[in-house]
Amino acid sequence: xxxxxxxxxxxxxxxxxxxxxxxxxxxxxxxxxxxxxxxxxxxxxxxxxxxxxxxxxxxxxxxxxxxxxxxxxxxxxxxxxxxxxxxxxxxxxxxxxxxxxxxxxxx
Numbered sequence: 001x002x003x004x005x006x007x008x009x010x011x012x013x014x015x016x017x018x019x020x021x022x023x024x025x026x027x028x029x030x031x032x033x034x035x036x037x038x039x040x041x042x043x044x045x046x047x048x049x050x051x052x053x054x055x056x057x058x059x060x061x062x063x064x065x066x067x068x069x070x071x072x073x074x075x076x077x078x079x080x081x082x083x084x085x086x087x088x089x090x091x092x093x094x095x096x097x098x099x100x101x102x103x104x105x106x107x
Contacts, residue, residue: 025078025079029075033073037074038074042074043101044099047083050095051094052093061099067103071104072101075099077097078098078100079098
């Protein structure tokens with residue numbers, strides 16, 4: 001009886017951990033001038049490759065080039081569902097992140 005309870009407890013614990021892992025996402029948003037988060041489609045969007053959870057792979061986004069000289073209103077890095085799926089598929093070896101940039105209109 002005790003062995004069955006341990007097996008059930010392990011299954012529940014594993015289910016909770018997997019659910020937490022699957023639903024976990026991360027987003028970092030920077031707004032140089034403050035204000036509310038912009039939820040409109042970004043002017044620049046690109047997936048950047050990282051490896052082993054992120055320590056391998058350094059990338060820069062040239063916001064002057066992305067915004068063609070206009071001011072930047074918001075920058076964001078996010079783990080999208082496709083980024084997460086690729087990380088899961090490669091067991092965390094390949095862990096892409098998506099970079100987004102919003103530019104000031106009418107400049």
